[in-house]
Amino acid sequence: MRLLYGKQDFRDGVRGQESCWLLTNGLGGFSSQNLIGGASRNDHAVLMACTVPPNQRWNLIHRLEEVLTVQGCNVHLSSQRFADAPEEEGWKHLSCVEVDGLPRWRYQTQGVQVEKVLALDWEQNTLVVRYEVENESGSACALTVTPWLQFVPKGRDLDPGQPFVFRDHAVESAGLRMRLFTNGRVEPLAIRFQTLQYDYDVCDGRRAQGLTAANHRIRFTLSDGGRRKLEIVYSLEENVPSASSILRGAQRRLRRLEKQSGLYHPAARQLAVSADAFIVQRQSTGAKTILAGYPFFEDWGRDTMIALPGCTLTTGRFEDARSILETFLEHERGGLMPNLFPEGGHEPLYNTVDAALLFVNCVWLYVQRTEDWEFVRRAWPVMKRIVESYRHGTDYGIHMDSDGLIAAGQDLDQVTWMDVRIGEILPTPRHGKPVEINAYWYNALRILEHLAPRMEESGEEYAALAEQVRESFAREFWMEEKGALRDLVSGGPEDVQIRCNQIWAVSMPFSMLSAEQEKQVVHTVLRELYTPVGLRTLSPCDPSFHPTYGGEQEQRDLAYHQGTVWPFPLGAFYLSYLKVNNYTLRAVKQVREWLDALIPALREGCAGQLPEIYDGENPTASRGCFAQAWSVGELLRVYEALERPQAWETGEKVRKDR
Incomplete structure (x- = not known):
């Protein structure tokens, strides 16, 4: 472009x-x-x-x-x-x-x-x-x-x-x-x-x-x-x-990347080139990895699992996808995936509840594209170990409660993507049962249910547990009066805040919500959190909302997840919008029009890239990293969904076909 x-x-x-x-x-x-x-x-x-x-x-x-x-x-x-x-x-x-x-x-x-x-x-x-x-x-x-x-x-x-x-x-x-x-x-x-x-x-x-x-x-x-x-x-x-x-x-090389993506829209082809910036070698593992963002960030497990589908699968870089997933296979410990890889002989850090569940999702998306069942067979024992570790409990307070839902977090650990800690202060405390983690959990159970027969095993246990999770999730998270999902189940006042995390309960390949509930979630997110360049992390109506991001480190951290706009959840939002509107011509036209706002965004900040964040109140200038992997990857998925909608229809459609 x-x-x-x-x-x-x-x-x-x-x-x-x-x-x-x-x-x-x-x-x-x-x-x-x-x-x-x-x-x-x-x-x-x-x-x-x-x-x-x-x-x-x-x-x-x-x-x-x-x-x-x-x-x-x-x-x-x-x-x-x-x-x-x-x-x-x-x-x-x-x-x-x-x-x-x-x-x-x-x-x-x-x-x-x-x-x-x-x-x-x-x-x-x-x-x-x-x-x-x-x-x-x-x-x-x-x-x-x-x-x-x-x-x-x-x-x-x-x-x-x-x-x-x-x-x-x-x-x-x-x-x-x-x-x-x-x-x-x-x-x-x-x-x-x-x-x-x-x-x-x-x-x-x-x-x-x-x-x-x-x-x-x-x-x-x-x-x-x-x-x-x-x-x-x-x-x-x-x-x-x-x-x-x-x-x-x-x-x-850059022209080859555009062609390899198979995408047609100029912005989509540009993002395919932009994605290349994040896919790099890691000497300690001898394989590929994904840097989270420039100029500040290194390669993190959570960011990698969110960025991988768009940055590698959408762009046709299947060998890179496998290389990255192979590395995580080798470093799984106690059902967890590294959040930060080793440097200078140090051991990896595993302080993330979402990376392992998103790994399962990435394997699922990868095999839908590649039919690489040999890799799935290698990954299968690890995928099962992830589910078993979450069921029986592992580090950082990660465990399944009696209702089948996943709880996580203890002391001052922050294990979801809203992971800021300032000394003894947790600006976004999410100890308990986070909404997106349980969406990922249900998705992982359904994936194992579906893959089990291919691995010559029964998927009935996963199906039964998934059904329990679905029933508990509807009971614990759905707020009928708000047409939205709780952000957290912990018994605290933060539980009912309107945050963007609920959108992943709609966008994942396997969803627990009814069609009507999904529509209401999308409508609530559109009404309270949507901006043309990203979703707000907190509703502006909330007393804890921070309109701007900047200043000293503490001031920035206090605003980081308290209303600051993040581009990467737009991917889940647009995919959810298309889903609940059945990919009608009108819905496709609407998303295309919304995506037009990304064209000037590609000129602002870092030429050809999408940033980490924007201010929450008036998101005009990019903040944080000027180039962010999951921002690029998630928007690539949307462009692909508009051009090749069948590419991401691999979840509920599979179950209905069965």
Whole structure:
């Protein structure tokens, strides 16, 4: 999808920082800056390398300073705010930014045109930047590119005493050696430092400034009337392809991803490309994993299981789906799946009640697409162990009550996706029986009931338990007077809050509700929680509703699930809306119209991506991670449902057919 940004989008330096671009390398490394070419976050980097995939990341090149010399005058093409120096205002000379897989910038000043394109080599820590300069200024011109370096682990600060050495066309620092290849003239420099201003960290209560260092620059001259390319490649690798080869390969790969998805809508094809950013290698497991979001998050079990169906199954990446599921098979413990994978020899963390139940769902969806029964046979013992562990009790207070419903949570543990904890405070306490967990539980029981005959076992026990769960769920969760489901059964005042979690009781392949109840839930969610870019986590009518998200960490956490808008539940909502309206032409038309709001959302925040969250009251600007896996994955499922509705009709339809 070709996204264009013009002068109207960066009419000043503040507006120019509102959006960013993102490239990834399949290892966990990435390249991301704001659209006008500067670092407005500590986590921005032109080259964020990953030495041990996917989480040991190093901010190597924090930004590029670009200066065009024309008729004796120096003009910045780069843009950057500083703590102690005048602002670089390259945005004044920026004509257009185009993001169509790769980002491209076009500058024009004093008769000189410069086009810049940037790419990462796939599964390599290699960056290529190419400038094409056309000079009609009447005299020779020069372009000088200075990389400002950090060579620190992602999120750390540069110590001014850290040594940097430039020799043999390579930068050496912190035990790393980054090689340089260019057709420009390389000039070593005495070490210099700059302190950057991070406007987009300041508003979130993070660090305001960061130090960078420079010890070399690259100069490129061009006579009047000339047109030439300056190519720059930086890499941690030993074998480095040419700049042209990397650029061609990157663009071809992105086009292949669009085609592989089999989707037609431009936004759907863009999301198929966007999904690729999250699917990366994990060295400790030797398999694929899904990063939850950029620039902050790592790979988490819950996020992976929610993002996997859209990011891999919808896009036709079945081998990646199996690789990810295989990893979870190997790491199941006590019926639980990892919420956070091991790093540096540490054991996985299992503090999640939903990941294991969603794993069962992912296996079900996977086999519907692939008919890979050999994998299901391998997964079957683990799936049964999950159900047995939940029935008889496992860690974190997870157990089945006498009514067949699942209860979870103890002490200060938060084991659902609304998992914020501030010291001794749980802003969204959900100890008890959460609504979505019991929807997942029923779904898992029905899946095992259906799969058991294929595994040459009886599914009657699962069917009987599922029926008990269905009856108990209707009795305990349904609020007739509100036409909605309780968010929780715990005996506390939070139980009756109107939250988005109830939508998964409608959208899962197997649902416990009557057709009329499902319609009422969808209507309640539409009336109280729906926005064009996501569902609110809490009704605005609730006294605990927080209209905005921002400020210091504690302030952000208090708002995180108290009304803040999340895009990913939109997937369940739209699928539920289509379901309760029987996929009529009118319903399909309505969802298509609602999805139109995502087109401008793909331009705001991170070009081509969907974010983590928005403000609860007026969701206009993205917050949190600027690119979030489950946001992309869940909306991909909706686009697929509109184009291939049979793809997700694998739950209640199966039972009725039987």
